[in-house]
Amino acid sequence: MSLSFSKIKVLHVASEMHPIVKKGGLGDVIGSLPKAQRELGVDSRVLLPLYPNVSNNIKEKLKKISRKLYIPLEWRVFPASLWRTDIQGVPVYLLDIEDVPFPAEIYPNLLNMDLIKPFFLLSLAAIEFEKASRWRPQILHLHDWPTSSVAIALKWHMYYSSLSGLYDTVLTIHNLAHQGIMQETDLISWGIPKEVHNIEGLEYYGMTNLLKGGIIASDAVTTVSPRYSWEIQTKEYGMGLDGVLKQYSNKLRGILNGIDYSYWNPKTDPFIPAHYDVEDIAPKRKCREELLSRCGWSEDGSPILIYVGRLAEQKGIDLILLSIEPIVGHGCKMIILGEGSEIYERTLKKASLQFPTNLFVKIGYDEELAHLMYAGGDMLIMPSYFEPCGLAQLIAMRYGTVPICRATGGLADTVIDADTACDGTGFLFSSYSSEAFLHAIGRALGAWNSTKLWNQIVQNCMRADFSWSRSSREYVNLYLELLGVPEHEDNVKPNFNA
Structure with missing residues (x-):
């Protein structure tokens, strides 16, 4: 038949x-x-x-x-x-x-x-x-x-x-x-x-x-x-x-x-100021500059960590809140875009006032800003308690932004830990704790400080196929x-x- x-x-x-x-x-x-x-x-x-x-x-x-x-x-x-x-x-x-x-x-x-x-x-x-x-x-x-x-x-x-x-x-x-x-x-x-x-x-x-x-x-x-x-x-x-x-x-x-690669494509994305691909990643820097400008910041060479998604317990927002001060203390900049629980929204806005030069928070959803964050960011954070699949990490990899994720659900299925494999595409942690989350960020920052290693991880991300x-x-x-x-x-x- x-x-x-x-x-x-x-x-x-x-x-x-x-x-x-x-x-x-x-x-x-x-x-x-x-x-x-x-x-x-x-x-x-x-x-x-x-x-x-x-x-x-x-x-x-x-x-x-x-x-x-x-x-x-x-x-x-x-x-x-x-x-x-x-x-x-x-x-x-x-x-x-x-x-x-x-x-x-x-x-x-x-x-x-x-x-x-x-x-x-x-x-x-x-x-x-x-x-x-x-x-x-x-x-x-x-x-x-x-x-x-x-x-x-x-x-x-x-x-x-x-x-x-x-x-x-x-x-x-x-x-x-x-x-x-x-x-x-x-x-x-x-x-x-x-x-x-x-x-x-x-x-x-x-x-x-x-x-x-x-x-x-x-x-x-x-x-x-x-x-x-x-x-x-x-x-x-x-x-x-x-x-x-x-x-x-x-x-x-x-x-x-x-994900739809005809829509999420840094080579053709109409929302970003410069187009690039795995063969020529250099224009990604212009996206970074535009993202910093959007947040009211100037370039100081700091790594940019982004979060795009719902502000919900499932997404590990409590771990992010517990980790803001240590992350800022490492000299990182954080940009958070999302909406959800009122208490999370209020706490994040309060934190952004406390750290105005290192934390930018936009409550709601802004399609253009989301694309700019994926293109201009250096690392995506996803410390989810559970994650059926997750799309943000797939999009981030497409744009050469390295994911830092908890090894659960689809995150574990799609991200390869860069400390354990030469074809690594990100940094994973298992325990649902701020300590484990911060340790993974520390490992990512260690790789960031090695230009050759970081460029290899970025290329691995962009070559991964999740069409x-x-x-x-x-x-x-x-x-x-x-x-x-x-x-x-x-x-x-x-x-x-x-």
């Missing part, structure tokens, strides 16, 4: 996609993975919520599909419209449900049936999708708890379970810390029978856990790095679902995220496995009208 890549039809059902809407790494993945799959010949498309004002972020034309979807829920039918656009060649559909707006903040802080309801409707719309689009996927690829209800409905819903034979489902866990937990346990008005609320179903310590249900109900479960797929089967990192993940480990695998080409093929091979087709290497020209 043979099935060319061009015959595989995949619908990614997600809550984010860069550049339309992005809150974290999930948005980057959905902005890149379907595009990479289409380059392999797979007919890969995306279904997203139409959030309030999100159309302002779409430069391409939005076209309303004339046929409507009708989604049954709570003893009534909700009419919904699909809007279509194309993002970098990827067909993207945005769901607009009458009388049920999606939350402007994307993810509500507290979850209950009313707040989860739009995402449950999105999940049912994925199953109904063919009726409006006139295109039926074979694979429904789900991402995190907001769309895990697709698999739940296909397994347990009083009506949609009868359609389970039409689709194979893949659930990707981007961050196990977010599980879609709510107090309500009676989902009969959503078409989920009461008997499903048990330990083998949606029940979770007397509550309902949608991600747990998705793990049980999906045909395959993936995480965004191999190591993270092992870590989440332990009590330390399993977030209460380690037992479930162990039970279903036969369908669990880790596939490393990539989506390999990872997207791993996903395609998983699809083929679910469809009952042996792995093969043919890469047929796309035929998306088939």
Whole structure:
């Protein structure tokens, strides 16, 4: 039996996609993975919520599909419209449900049936999708708890379970810390029978856990790095679902995220003042000068440490706070860009006032500044408590900025310690402590003081390949496995009208 890549039809059902809407790494993945799959010949498309004002972020034309979807829920039918656009060649559909707006903040802080309801409707719309689009996927690829209800409905819903034979489902866990937990346990008005609320179903310590249900109900479960797929089967990192993940480990695998090298490319990046590559790194110095100027600093030859990301406990911000004074004491400059916990934001701003010539803090997200930091920085710090994959270290390496990371999850999968290997790309530490973090920074500074060694590490970073080409093929091979087709290497020209 043979099935060319061009015959595989995949619908990614997600809550984010860069550049339309992005809150974290999930948005980057959905902005890149379907595009990479289409380059392999797979007919890969995306279904997203139409959030309030999100159309302002779409430069391409939005076209309303004339046929409507009708989604049954709570003893009534909700009419919904699909809007279509194309993002970098990827067909993207945005769901607009009458009388049920999606939350402007994307993810509500507290979850209950009313707040989860739009995402449950999105999940049912994925199953109904063919009726409006006139295109039926074979694979429904789900991402995190907001769309895990697709698999739940296909397994347990009083009506949609009868359609389970039409689709194979893949659930990707981007961050196990977010599980879609709510107090309500009676989902009969959503078409989920009461008997499903048990330990083998949606029940979770007397509550309902949608991600747990998705793990049980999906045909395959993936995480965004191999190591993270092992870590989440332990009590330390399993977030209460380690037992479930162990039970279903036969369908669990880790596939490393990539980054879009057409976007994150120091040779063509429109956000940076000088372009460079591994063959000519010298222009990176101009980026450094511009970064220093942006912070109100002059050049003094100090190493520049950068942090780009959420200000959250997961990211090891407490270790960064404990280490600011010693880092500054070593003569380093630090630049931090991110937003998150109010207490972290407040403490960092206070520290920046204490060390104005060595610490610059920008609360929020600034795309242009982020690119300039990756290009102008010398070292990236990522002392994460846990990290499913991590994208910042992949981007930093692409720009010749050396990562200093805790050896966890995707960080351990992607960074090679430069003190233990000639092809090293960064500096790793294991213990979650400020002492271990500072020791790794000290090792990095030792390498920094050797121009020849440092240049070799920078070149190793820039030569590392974390493009989506390999990872997207791993996903395609998983699809083929679910469809009952042996792995093969043919890469047929796309035929998306088939």
